[in-house]
Amino acid sequence: MPEKPVILETQKLSKTYRLGNEDVRALRDVDLKIRENDYAVILGASGSGKSTLMHILGFMDTPTSGKIIFDGADVSRISSNKRAWYRSNRIGFVFQTFNLLPRLSVLKNVMLPFSYSREKIENPEGRAREALEKVGMLHRQNHVPNQLSGGERQRVSIARALVNRPRVIFADEPTGALDVKNVKKVLELFDELVRGGQTIVMVTHDLGVANCAHRIIRMSDGAIIEDALTQKGMAAQ
Ligand SMILES: Nc1ncnc2c1ncn2[C@@H]1O[C@H](COP(=O)(O)OP(=O)(O)O)[C@@H](O)[C@H]1O
Numbered sequence: 264m265p266e267k268p269v270i271l272e273t274q275k276l277s278k279t280y281r282l283g284n285e286d287v288r289a290l291r292d293v294d295l296k297i298r299e300n301d302y303a304v305i306l307g308a309s310g311s312g313k314s315t316l317m318h319i320l321g322f323m324d325t326p327t328s329g330k331i332i333f334d335g336a337d338v339s340r341i342s343s344n345k346r347a348w349y350r351s352n353r354i355g356f357v358f359q360t361f362n363l364l365p366r367l368s369v370l371k372n373v374m375l376p377f378s379y380s381r382e383k384i385e386n387p388e389g390r391a392r393e394a395l396e397k398v399g400m401l402h403r404q405n406h407v408p409n410q411l412s413g414g415e416r417q418r419v420s421i422a423r424a425l426v427n428r429p430r431v432i433f434a435d436e437p438t439g440a441l442d443v444k445n446v447k448k449v450l451e452l453f454d455e456l457v458r459g460g461q462t463i464v465m466v467t468h469d470l471g472v473a474n475c476a477h478r479i480i481r482m483s484d485g486a487i488i489e490d491a492l493t494q495k496g497m498a499a500q
Pocket residue numbers: 280281282287288289307308309310311312313314315316
C-alpha cells in the first residue's frame with residue numbers, strides 16, 4: 264500500500280529551557296513524521312518532554328533549534344500571528360483539564376475557535392452543533408460546563424477541537440482526569456474519528472491507553488527511543 268501524505272515533519276527538533284543558570288534540555292533532536300489518518304500516541308514518563316513536543320507541534324510554543332514542516336511549509340520560525348492562524352485554522356487541541364470557559368454555554372464554548380479566526384465562517388452555530396452531534400453532546404448544548412461530568416466536559420472540548428475541521432488533533436493526556444468508564448468513552452470516540460479519516464496525536468503515560476492507538480512513539484529524556492505500530496495499527500493497515 265502506498266504511504267499516506269505527510270502532514271507534519273520535524274527534523275532535529277530541540278527545545279532547551281533556561282532555568283536560572285541551568286539549561287533544561289526538554290527535547291533533543293526529535294525526528295518525527297505524522298501522516299494523514301495516523302493515530303499516534305506519544306508515550307513516556309513524566310518529564311520526558313511529551314507536553315513540550317505537543318506544545319511546539321500545536322503552535323503554542325517555538326523550538327530552540329531544528330525544523331518543523333507543516334503541509335509542506337517550513338513553520339519553524341513563523342511569527343506569533345501566523346502561529347495563531349495555524350492554531351485556529353489547521354489544528355485542534357485537547358487538554359487534560361478540558362479548558363472550557365465556565366460562563367459560556369456548551370454551544371458557545373464549541374464556537375470559540377471561530378472568534379479567534381479572522382476568516383468568515385458560514386453558519387458557525389450549525390458547525391458547532393454538528394461537532395457536538397459527533398461527540399454525542401448535542402442534547403447538552405445549553406448547559407454550562409459545571410453542569411456536566413468530567414467525561415462530558417472532555418467530549419465538549421473534543422467538539423471544540425473538531426469544529427474547525429483540523430488537519431490534526433493534538434490531545435495532551437486527554438484521559439488523565441477521567442474515571443475508567445469515561446476513559447473508555449473518549450477512546451471509543453477517538454476510534455470513531457480515526458475511522459472517519461481524522462488524524463490524532465495523543466500524549467499519555469498509560470500503556471493501556473497507548474495500546475488503543477495505531478502507533479506508539481516512546482520518549483525518554485527528551486528523545487524518541489522507539490516508534491512502532493501497535494497490534495491495532497497493524498490490523499488497520
Ligand atoms: N517552562 C519550563 N521551564 C523550565 N523547564 C521546563 C518548562 N516546561 C517543562 N520543563 C522541563 O522540561 C522537561 C520536559 O517537560 P514536559 O514536556 O512537561 O514533560 P512531560 O509532559 O513528558 O511530563 C522537564 O524536565 C520539565 O521540568
